[in-house]
Amino acid sequence: MSESVTHAAIETVAQDSYGRLIAYLAARSGDVAGAEDALGDAFIAALRRWPAEGVPEKPEAWLLHVARNRMIDAARRKQVQQKSETFLQQITEEAASVAATQEYFPDERLKLLFVCAHPAIDPSAQTPLMLQTVLGVDAARIASAFLVSPAAMSQQLVRAKNKIRDAAIPFRVPEPPELEERVSFVLDAIYAAYTTGWESLMETASTHHALASEAIALG
Amino acid sequence: MKYALLVHQSQEHFDRRNDKAAVAAGRAYAEALQAAGVFVAGAGLDSPRNATTVSIRDGKRQVHDGPYAETKEFLAGFGIIDVPNLDAALEWAARHPAAGFASIEVRPLLGFGSAKA
Structure with missing residues (x-):
């Protein structure tokens, strides 16, 4: 398979499934x-291996499997606490069953939305957090939409994620x-995501259309 | 997860802490925590007027009269509860009898992963 075809396949998976994959992994680990x-x-592993091995039949399940193994490695390195042990066990079983039988893994994006818009999260971080985790918008783009420096936005996002954990x-x-x-x-934050999509339409990026329509779909 | 519930209140409300109703509400709350099996520890604190603050600077012990910071609202009591997550902790904080007039700060304890998680 040619490299450009696999890259296109990876891009499609990233666009269609990024938020669902993040939501699924985060909901189990917190x-x-x-x-x-x-x-x-x-995704890096996919870019490396899919051109040679071909796009797997269930790309999301493949990515989930690799991501799950990475999280297990990371948790092991961090001296496994009881909480992560339970998580590892749970996610191993679930990922196995997803890979083996299910076409789709459970959609946890709604839970992720409620986490992003939790009142315990700094209000100014809620919409950016949602854009980044649920819709996969990169931090630099979010920063420019919210008229803050990329560094300040990254810091705000990191702080919010640390608090969640x-x-x-x-x-x-x-x-x-x-x-x-x-x-x-949640609706306030989604509304802000929606307006961000419209205001940036002039910038030509077609993903902003997707952003607005996904905001509508989730709302 | 263990969380500290820190009760910050004004002098005015602090002065009324021994009112019959306040005592009864406090006792009922403590009993509810215990009945739910989430109670770890807790106590009301004496007036900040009776606080003494200690620090060591350049190897020397410094002792000062008074609380760490003089504020209008001060730490008047604390509880430590063991619940599965922040939402559960917030629910207990909202049930605190002082929540109606004081502010309850909810903070995770460091390094105490719960046995229940």
């Missing part, structure tokens, strides 16, 4: 940054009566 690192490694903000869809209050935070 660690958004760890999930991003692991998935980044998985360290304060153990749970990946869950709240139940009533909490739901009503929490949904308003």
Whole structure:
């Protein structure tokens, strides 16, 4: 298979599944940054191996498998605590069953949205966090949309992800009566994502269309 | 996960902490924490007027009268609870009898992964 075809395939998977893959990995570990690192490694592995080996039948499952192994390695290096042990066991079983039987792995993006827009997260970080983790918009682009320096934006995102992990903000869809209050935070953040998409339309990038329509779909 | 619930309140409310209703509410809350099996530790604190602050600078012990920072609202009590996640901790914080007039700061304890997680 030619390199450009595989690259196109990888790009398609990245566009279609990035947020779902992040949400799936983060919901089980409680660690958004760890999930991003692991998935980044998985994409690098795909760029290296798919041109030679061909695009796997289930590219998402393949990426998930590699990312899961990276997270296991990372957790081992960090002296496994009880929490991550449970996680490792859980994710190993789930990833195995996803790879073996299911066409699709569970969609946890809604939970990820509720985490990004959790009231315990700095309000100014909520929408950027959502854009980065759920929609896969890169930090530099987010920074320019929010008129802050890339360094400041990165720092804000890192701080938010650390809080998610360290304060153990749970990946869950709240139940009533909490739901009503929490949904308003999510909608505010999605609305901000939506306007970012429109304002940047002049910049020609077609992914912004996708950004707005994905914001609509998730809303 | 273990979290500290830190109760910050004003002098005005602090002065009323021994009111019958306040005592009863505090006791009921402590019992609810215990019944739920999430209670680890907790106590009310004496007035910041009775606080003494210690530090070591250049190898020398320095002792000062008073709290670390003089503020209008001060740390009046704390509880430590063991719950699965932040949402559960926030729920317990909201049930604290002082939540209606004081502020409850919720902070994870360092290095205490829960047995329940």
